[in-house]
Every structure is written in C-alpha cells, then in structure tokens.
Amino acid sequence: MARPITREELQAFVTRHLTAGGYYEEPLIRIGRADDPLWEEFKRPGAIGGIYRTPLEWLPEAKTVISVFGPWADEVVTTNAVDPVYPSGAWIDAYHNGGALIKQVSVTLAEWLNEAGYAAMAPAMSKEFRYVYEDGSQPDIPAGISYASNWSERHAAFVCGQGTFGLSRGIITERGMAGRFCSVVTDLELEPDARPYSGLYDYCIRCGKCAENCPPKAIRMENGKDHPPCDAWLTEMKARNGIAGCCGKCQVNVPCSRGIPNR
Ligand code: SF4
Ligand code: SF4
Numbered sequence: 001m002a003r004p005i006t007r008e009e010l011q012a013f014v015t016r017h018l019t020a021g022g023y024y025e026e027p028l029i030r031i032g033r034a035d036d037p038l039w040e041e042f043k044r045p046g047a048i049g050g051i052y053r054t055p056l057e058w059l060p061e062a063k064t065v066i067s068v069f070g071p072w073a074d075e076v077v078t079t080n081a082v083d084p085v086y087p088s089g090a091w092i093d094a095y096h097n098g099g100a101l102i103k104q105v106s107v108t109l110a111e112w113l114n115e116a117g118y119a120a121m122a123p124a125m126s127k128e129f130r131y132v133y134e135d136g137s138q139p140d141i142p143a144g145i146s147y148a149s150n151w152s153e154r155h156a157a158f159v160c161g162q163g164t165f166g167l168s169r170g171i172i173t174e175r176g177m178a179g180r181f182c183s184v185v186t187d188l189e190l191e192p193d194a195r196p197y198s199g200l201y202d203y204c205i206r207c208g209k210c211a212e213n214c215p216p217k218a219i220r221m222e223n224g225k226d227h228p229p230c231d232a233w234l235t236e237m238k239a240r241n242g243i244a245g246c247c248g249k250c251q252v253n254v255p256c257s258r259g260i261p262n263r
Contacts, residue, residue, distance in 0.1 A: 001117060002116055002117030002118050002188070003116045003117055005113070005116055005118075005188055007029075007031075007190060007191070010029060010066070010190070011027075011029055013109065013112060014027050014029060014068055014105060014109060015027055017105045017108055017109075018068070018070050018101065018102060018105050020101075021097065021098065021101055022073055023070070023072065023073055023076065023093075023094045023097065023098030023101060024070035024071060024072065024073060024098060024101075024102070024179065024180075025070075025071045025072070025073055025074075025175070026071075027068050027069060027070045027071075028068070028069040028071070028162060028173055028174060028175055029066060029067070029068055029069075030066075030067045030069075030157070030160040030161040030162045030193045031064055031065070031066060031067075031160060031161075031190045031191065031192050031193050032064070032065040032067065032156070032159045032160035032161065032192055032193070033063070033064065033065070033192045034055040034056055034059075034062035034063050034064055034065055034185060035055075035056060035063075036159055036192075038158075038159050039054035039055060039056075039159060040054060042054075042152070042155050045144065048148050048149075048152060048155065049142075049144070049145045049148055050142055050145065051130065051132065051141055051142070051145050051148050051149065051150050052148070052149075052150055052151075052152070052155075053123070053150045053151060055123075055185045058121065058123045058126070058151065058185050059119055059120075059121055059185045059186070059187070061119050061187045062119070062185045062186060062187055063186070063187050063188065063189045064185070064186050064187070064188055064189060064190050064192070065156055065159065065160055065183060065184070065185050065186075066109070066160075066183060066184045066185075066186065066190075067153070067156050067157045067159075067160035067161075067162050067181060067182075067183045068102070068105070068106070068109075068181065068182050068183065068184075069157065069162050069171075069173050069175065069179055069180075069181050070098070070102050070105075070179050070180050070181075070182075071173075071175040071176065071178065071179040071258070072094055072098070072178045072179050072180075073094070075090050076088075076090050076091055076094040076098075076178075077178045077251075077252055077257060077258070079091060080248050080249070080251075080252045081252040081253045084213065084215070084249065085215050085249075086237070086240070087237060087241070087246050087247055087248060087249075091246060091248055092241050092243050092244050092246060093243075095244045095246035095248070096243050096244040096246075098180065099180060099244075102180045102181070102182045103122075103124070103125055103182060105182060106122035106124065106125055106182035106183065106184055107122055107125050109122070109184050110122050110125075110184050110186070113184070113186050113188055116188075118186050118187050118188045119186060119187045120184055120185065120186035120187070120188065121184065121185055121186075122182065122183065122184050122185075123150075123151035123183070123185060124149075124151050124153060124182065124183070126151075128150070129149065129150060129151060130149060130150045131148075131149040132145055132146060132147070132148055132149070133146065133147060133231070134146055146227075147227040147231075151183075153180075153181035153182060153183055154169070154170070154171050154181060156181070156183040157171045157173070157181050157183075158171060158195075158200070159195070160183075160192075160193060161192075161193035161194055161195045161196070162181070163197075163203055163260070164197050164199065164200060164201055164202045164203040164204065165200050165201050165204065166201070166203065166204040166210065166256050167201075167204055167206060167208070167210055167211065167219060167221070167224050167225075168210040168211075168214075168219050168224065168225050168250040168251070168254075169224055169225040170250065170251060170256075172203040172204060172256045172260055172261075173260075174259065174260060175258065175259065176251075176256055176257045176258035176259050176260075177251050177254070177256050177257060178248070178251040178252060178257045178258065203256065203260045203261070204256065204261075205255065205256075205261045205262060206221070207254075207255055207261070208221055209253065209254045209255060210250035210251075210254050210256075211250075213249040213250055213252075213253055213254065214230075214249060214250055215233060215247065215249060216229045216230065216232065216233040217229070218230040218233065219250060225250075230247075233247060234246065234247060
C-alpha cells in the first residue's frame with residue numbers, strides 16, 4: 001500500500017534537491033489533473049500537433065501532473081542583465097549545470113514517488129521523449145511538425161496553473177519567467193491548483209521589451225518567437241563559450257523577468 005504524501009512533504013523534497021548548488025531559489029510547485037481536457041487540445045495543428053502525448057498516454061493510470069518551476073537565483077539573473085548581447089558566466093553555468101540538475105530532480109522525484117508506492121515518471125527524461133527540429137527530419141514523425149516535442153514542460157506548466165505564455169514563448173509565473181521547469185506524471189492524488197487565467201497569453205502585457213532585447217531579433221510583435229534565428233544564435237553562443245547554447249536576453253531586463261507584470 002502506498003504511503004500518503006502531502007503537498008508540504010512534496011514541496012520540501014523538491015526544494016531540498018533543487019536548491020542544492022545555488023542555481024535556484026525556492027521552487028514553485030503546481031498540480032494539474034492528468035485527465036484535464038486541455039491536454040488533448042495541444043494535439044491540434046497550430047498548437048503542438050500530433051506528435052504530442054497526453055499524461056494518460058505517458059502513464060495510463062496517472063491522476064496528477066506535478067509541474068516544478070525553479071526560478072534562477074538572483075546572481076544568475078542580475079549578471080545576465082549587464083551585457084546586452086552575450087550571456088554572463090553565471091548564466092552559462094546555470095543553464096548548463098542548473099539545467100542538468102532540474103532534469104535530474106524530475107527523475108529523483110519520480111523515483112521517490114515509486115519508492116513510496118506510486119507509479120510515476122518524468123516524460124521529458126523518458127527514452128520515448130522525442131523532439132523534432134526541422135520538418136521532415138525524422139522519418140517516423142508526420143510531416144508538418146517542427147520545433148515540437150511529445151512532451152512540453154511549458155505546456156504542462158500552463159495546464160497546472162504555473163502561469164501563461166509570453167510573447168517570447170516562455171511561461172510567466174508568479175515568480176517571473178527567468179528559470180527552468182520540469183514535471184512528473186503520477187498516480188499520486190493531490191488537490192489540483194486553480195488556473196487563475198483563461199487565455200494562453202493573459203499575463204503578457206505585450207510591452208515588446210523581450211523583442212527589443214533579443215540579439216538576433218528572433219521575436220516579433222506580430223507572431224512572437226521565430227525558432228530558427230533563435231536556434232542559430234544559441235549555436236553561435238555555444239561555439240563562443242564552449243559550454244552551452246544559451247542566451248536568455250528575453251528573460252532579463254523585462255517586466256516579466258521576476259514576476260507577473262503590473263501586479
Ligand atoms: S517582455 Fe513584455 S512582451 Fe515580452 S513576454 Fe514579457 S511582458 Fe510579454
Ligand atoms: S533566447 Fe536569446 S535569441 Fe532566443 S529568443 Fe530569447 S533573446 Fe532571442
């Protein structure tokens with residue numbers, strides 16, 4: 001029989017693992033229902049598309065999706081706000097090592113739930129996780145799909161109540177956009193959080209500052225972020241710093257960096 005796990009215990013477990021190393025502040029955890037009808041919506045062309053798998057397709061007995069947001073520590077954000085073009089050393093380090101840490105936390109969390117008697121898994125860390133960059137580049141994935149994956153941390157965050165998308169396509173949470181997400185699907189039953197919004201972009205004030213900051217001008221007011229120029233820029237940054245393809249200028253020096261704008 002499974003051991004009962006409370007919300008407080010879950011928060012303490014994730015906080016202890018995620019804040020080790022100093023990359024993140026206290027994480028925000030939000031809970032969604034595995035059978036929420038919104039998951040199916042992401043399969044529509046124009047959303048993520050047919051590649052997408054719902055929580056119940058990852059884990060048929062699932063009841064809950066746990067979304068974790070790790071806001072970057074102050075030093076990571078403030079140092080990256082200094083130079084308008086190149087990422088700071090702290091940002092590169094956090095993106096590389098902090099990025100690996102939050103992925104590992106999702107695996108550790110799933111294992112902890114397994115040990116407590118629950119089915120649990122982290123879709124983005126599954127062997128079945130797939131990401132397609134260019135349309136037609138993977139023969140078993142239907143044509144017409146690019147820059148899409150069969151699980152999305154940001155879409156999971158939206159459903160679980162973490163926040164809404166911004167023009168730059170990041171999620172604006174109560175603690176802003178500067179940070180990273182992970183998620184776990186499980187049959188542990190927890191009270192779902194409310195989604196205090198209805199539209200995909202409710203928290204974005206369309207100020208255009210992310211577009212202004214973007215070095216390769218990959219963000220436009222009309223249609224948001226265009227993946228190819230952002231990707232090319234990230235490749236250039238990796239060649240320059242030799243560690244990580246990162247940038248993050250759309251997440252710093254913006255009104256949504258550390259909170260929901262105008263609140
Ligand atoms: S910087 Fe402004 S336009 Fe860009 S995502 Fe944030 S609130 Fe929206
Ligand atoms: S990560 Fe950098 S290149 Fe990509 S959209 Fe943000 S600011 Fe632009």
